Amino acid sequence: xxxxxxxxxxxxxxxxxxxxxxxxxxxxxxxxxxxxxxxxxxxxxxxxxxxxxxxxxxxxxxxxxxxxxxxxxxxxxxxxxxxxxxxxxxxxxxxxxxxxxxxxxxxxxxxxxxxxxxxxxxxxxxxxx
Numbered sequence: 001x002x003x004x005x006x007x008x009x010x011x012x013x014x015x016x017x018x019x020x021x022x023x024x025x026x027x028x029x030x031x032x033x034x035x036x037x038x039x040x041x042x043x044x045x046x047x048x049x050x051x052x053x054x055x056x057x058x059x060x061x062x063x064x065x066x067x068x069x070x071x072x073x074x075x076x077x078x079x080x081x082x083x084x085x086x087x088x089x090x091x092x093x094x095x096x097x098x099x100x101x102x103x104x105x106x107x108x109x110x111x112x113x114x115x116x117x118x119x120x121x122x123x124x125x126x127x128x129x
Contacts, residue, residue, distance in 0.1 A: 007035040009123060010086040014038055014079070016122035017095050021102070022109025026068065026076050036082035039068060046107055047075050053101055061097035088123070092116055 015025065015038055026039035033039075042050065050067045054077065057063045068076030079098070081091055099112040110118075 004035070007082060007086050010081050010088075010091060011035045011038065013119045013123040014081055014091050014095070017115045017119035018098070020110050020118040021099060021115050022107075026072050036086070037078055037080045039072065039076050039078050041072070041076050043107070046102070046105065049105055050074065050077060052105070053077060056101045056104070057097055060101075061093070063094050063097050065094075065098075088119070092119065095119060 011033070012030075015030070015033070018038065018040055019025075022043070024041040024043075025033065026041050027033040042053075046053070054065055054067055057065050065080075066078045067073055068078060079094060081094075085091070095115050096112050099108075099115050102108065103112075
């Protein structure tokens with residue numbers, strides 16, 4: 001039960017931070033979203049740059065993310081937060097790399113620091129158990 005709760009908490013905090021970055025989600029209802037992966041729906045001006053985003057994250061930051069699948073292949077990216085990686089130790093570098101990658105493409109709705117602060121604020125507000 002503690003592991004499931006940790007996944008839920010990390011997913012909620014990660015989504016709060018990506019939302020602060022101006023990004024949306026494939027799942028419009030948090031009740032149906034997976035606690036182990038966040039599928040981010042990219043804004044239209046970033047959709048043609050998915051390969052660049054995925055490639056830069058891996059090449060420059062050594063963080064592997066994926067493009068969407070099926071109907072979301074051209075509109076979304078997927079970021080996992082499960083098992084060992086469901087912790088701030090891994091999610092903060094992932095948020096930082098995503099923010100910097102999007103900034104390099106001219107997209108910035110909030111600073112990297114604000115995204116990280118949002119993550120920690122959301123994590124602090126979440127109730128355990």
